[in-house]
Amino acid sequence: MGLARLAALHGVATSYAPSPDVTVQVPDDTVVAVLAALGVDASTPAAVTDALTRAEATAAERLLPPTVVLWSAPEGERPEVPAALAGLPPGTTLQVEPEDGGTPLPADPATDPAAVVTGAPLGVHRLTARAPDGRTATVTLVVAPHQVPQPPPRTHxxxxxxxxxxxxxxxxxxxxxxxxxxxxxxxxxxxxxxxxxxxxxAAVPGDPTDPSxxxxxxxxxxxxxxxxxxxxxxxxxxxxxxxxxxxxxxxxxxxxxxxxxxxxxxxxxxxxxxxxxxxxxxxxxxxxxxxxxxxxxxxxxxxxxxxxxxxxxxxxxxxxxxxxxxxxxxxxxxxxxxxxxxxxxxxxxxxxxxxxxxxxxxxxxxxxxxxxDAGMAVGIVHDLAVGVHPGGADAWAQQDAFAAGMSVGAPPDAFNALGQDWGLPPWRPDVLAASGYAPYRGLLKGLLRNAGALRIDHVMGLFRLWWVPQGEQPTQGTYVRYDAEAMLAVLALEAHRAGAPVVGEDLGTVEPGVREALERRGVLGTSVLWFERDWEGPGQPPLPPETWREDCVATATTHDLPSTAARLTGEHVELRHRLGLLTRPLAQEQAEDRAEVGEWLTYLERLGLLPGGPGDEEEEIRAVYRFLLRTPARMVGVWLPDAVGDRRPQNLPGTWDQYPNWRLPVADATGRPTTLEELAASPRLHRLMDVLRP
The missing domain is CATH 3.20.20.80 (Glycosidases)
Structure with missing residues (x-):
């Protein structure tokens, strides 16, 4: 019980649920190793007792957490007072030192805690609290807009x-x-x-350089x-x-x-x-x-x-x-x-x-x-990777902010029974909070400097990440929780300053409540056609287009998935077979794939989006994008290789040197590389894009 309590105080999970009816216990050795990476000694029962005593005493004495988040409210509404301020002892006084060095702003939570919000501008400030019993605390105050900027109602x-x-x-x-x-x-x-x-x-130079x-x-x-x-x-x-x-x-x-x-x-x-x-x-x-x-x-x-x-x-x-x-x-x-x-x-x-x-x-x-200048409503959408190489510049310059001996990955799931280890050192949530999220703020500010919008890979990492101790299999990892309110507040603030919408890649296993929290802050999700099904309905049929969520980028595929042509023709199954990646007989995989594609094509035909019926690959691809336009999605993304019938995925998960990941030029249906100039003149591309014109 002591180890579990200590882990909970530091946001380290001692169990996780890969599905609603399954709970997996995390090995004690993993919990001990992760706590050590957070600077907590839990190597013996005595060490656990000492660490727990210190942690509980610190929590009891602490007036405020290292970073406090205050969300502004929509016009006409009263700001919500966070628990950190509402729970202060009566008579505690507050003072805000604005980030621009202006005149400090006093506020008294005993009379009007929301005055801190209404008095302080959006930004990252210093907040000092003085309690009647003599305790004081000076922490970071993040005053954030209630939502990130929004894209127009519909764009492609x-x-x-x-x-x-x-x-x-x-x-x-x-x-x-x-x-x-x-x-x-x-x-x-x-x-x-x-x-x-x-x-x-920026990549790590090498011979060869990692192309990912x-x-x-x-x-x-x-x-x-x-x-x-x-x-x-x-x-x-x-x-x-x-x-x-x-x-x-x-x-x-x-x-x-x-x-x-x-x-x-x-x-x-x-x-x-x-x-x-x-x-x-x-x-x-x-x-x-x-x-x-x-x-x-x-x-x-x-x-x-x-x-x-x-x-x-x-x-x-x-x-x-x-x-x-x-x-x-x-x-x-x-x-x-x-x-x-x-x-x-x-x-x-x-x-x-x-x-x-x-x-x-x-x-x-x-x-x-x-x-x-071309009139784009959003512009260039930049992408934020989930982490960095352990031997690279960021890991060297910000060593204190990274958890030594740990790697980010994913637990076992229905798609990968062995789990995943991505080889990326995770940020320490305690160091981030103590610094007022300075490394994270600097990262976002730099990325948003020239961005029309920002996509965040594995956006669930703002809430928790799967940490794998060095030398262990991914199955031996555990989740470590981050302060999602603070991570989202910093994101909302920097996106607001840049005027940039935010898209979260929320595919795969998503913890309950995460999508709702992202939606509340205006972060768009990612919806891929082949994954959008009525998972509660009999037979799990395709999800009707009108029931898709509005706050998302709707697309047919991504860089980690087969192109639409490969999906429709079944070539992606043959590719995985040639590389020895199938876990079942080829015939069984092909039969299941044909059934899924056939179901979608029949559905598209029933909706009047494939009037000539199946059989014309190019027309089937256009039907897929017609379907995406039927959804209420704010943004519809066209995978550029789809426009010329490219068969090859840019990245094939589960491969390293067996497949040329991240090294393929855009090609046409025959595999011939296609230049930008040829794309601009491609009749096939223009026929597809005519589908998306208003």
Whole structure:
């Protein structure tokens, strides 16, 4: 009982329910290991008793939690007073120090606790409480809008993995110039309201580099591999031998692009970077003009220590390799004298990596501007990965905020009996709260800087995450809870400041109450056609379109699922069979798949969305998107490869080197890679998009 009580005080689950009628007990060893990662010794019964005594005494003495959330109320309504303030002793006085350094605001909860809300503006402030018994507490006060910004009642747009979208100008993979072109074209000529892309987070350099955009070095800063070299203003001023070298690199890039667009070719991120890196070094040597230098200085001032740490990690990685755990001992600490000395010694490379972050930020801003100028109602929807690589820049710079020896994953479920280990160190909820969620706030601020909207991968992680102790199987993990109110409040505040709607990827196992909490704060969900069924009805038939939720992005597929053409033809089953991923006989899998697809096609025909009946693949795909338009969904997402009949998934979960995950260019129905220019001229694409025109 002592261990369970101690775990509960720290948000660590000792059991979980994979289904309503099943409860699984978490091994004690797991609970002990997770508590240790939170700085709590539970290794012996005596240690548990001591830790429990201290934790309960701290809780009893504590006047306020480290972070207090106050939600503003809709116009005309009274703000709801949080329990943390309503439960203060009578006579306790409060004082708010605004984040802008303005005049402190007093309030007395004994007379009007809501005065703290009405008196303090939206923002992250310091709140001091003084109780009559002499106790005081100074904590972080987050005053948040009651909801995140909302998209228009109905808009449609493309979902695309940017690296997969090559043009006749990109250097072997899709870049930010291509993104701007896609936004401008689809917004002006197709009436698209948004383009949702994969995470553009900075990658961990390697040989080879991990191509997954969901296991980055840093989520705070974008990857300069996405830069359009010719769009850097200094490109025009390169002369002499440097110009010759730059032109030669451009010729090699053209050859690389041609090879990727050939038969069975794959995107090679490392080959692209091997060309872009020397090109960017040439451009970085060009002196900045006075206006550009002033702009760069403003960027450095705005990013502060976070950018300094980021650039320092990349400079050190060039000298010592990309795994900071293997660096000389002094360099493993970002605040050590050895690191400060190395930063001075490597000042040129540190500034180079700062410069790359700025150049990428500017091209992201240009893409966002192109979307806005094209009349897009939402714009570019950026993606936030659930975590970072344990050896990368964020894990090095923010070591105290990450739980050492832990990895994020997922428990066993109906789709994966062994569970999942994603290899991502989780944030410590206690450190986040004590810091006023500073790392999280900085991350969101950076991502939203050039975003029309934000998608959050595995949005359930704002509530709880599955922690797996290092060296253990995913089945030996447990859930650790986060302060969802604080996480949502910070999200709502930063989204409000950016004017950006938020989309949560809430697919899979979702804890009861999570979708309701997200809906209350205006966070849109994600609804995929094949998963939307009446799970309570006999036979679990397709969910009628009018009963879908309104607050969502409705789509036919995602980067982790088969394309619509592959689903309709059954090719996704054959692919998994070839790779040895099926757990049942091929014939059985195919029969079940044909039955499911047949049920959907029959339903589409009955609704009048497939008037010619099944048999024409292209018309079936259009019928799927006609169905999505019948739903009340605020946003309808078109998987861009669907527009040209691409058969291949961008990522096949459960594979590593058996399948070219994250390396496939968009291709047509025959598997031939298709450029952005060809997409824009594709009759098949235009026939599909005609379905979505108002």
């Amino acid at each position: 747009g493309f979902l695309v993995q940017l690296y997969s979208l090559l043009s006749e100008r990109s250097w072997g993979m899709g870049d930010l110039g291509d993104l701007a072109e896609l936004a401008a074209w689809s917004g002006r000529h197709l009436g698209a309201g948004f383009v949702q892309i994969n995470p553009l987070h 955009p969901y296991r980055p070095s840093s989520r705070r800063f974008p990857d300069p591999v996405h830069l359009r070299i010719e769009a850097v203003p200094e490109y025009a001023y390169v002369r002499g031998a440097d110009r010759e070298q730059l032109d030669a690199l451009g010729e090699k890039a053209a050859a690389l692009r041609a090879s990727v667009l050939g038969e069975d070719a794959l995107i090679d991120r490392d080959a692209v970077w091997a060309l872009k890196l020397p090109a960017l070094e040439i451009l970085a040597a060009v002196p900045l003009g006075p206006g550009r230098r002033a702009e760069y200085a403003d960027f450095l001032a705005a990013q502060e220590q976070a950018l300094e740490d980021h650039a320092t990690w990349y400079a050190l990685a060039e000298a010592h390799g990309p795994q900071w755990h293997d660096w000389p001992a002094g360099l493993r600490d970002p605040r050590s004298p050895e690191t400060a000395r190395a930063r001075r010694d490597l000042s040129d490379r540190v500034d180079f990596h700062r410069r790359l972050a700025w150049l990428t930020d500017r091209q992201l801003a240009a893409a966002s501007g192109a979307a806005r």
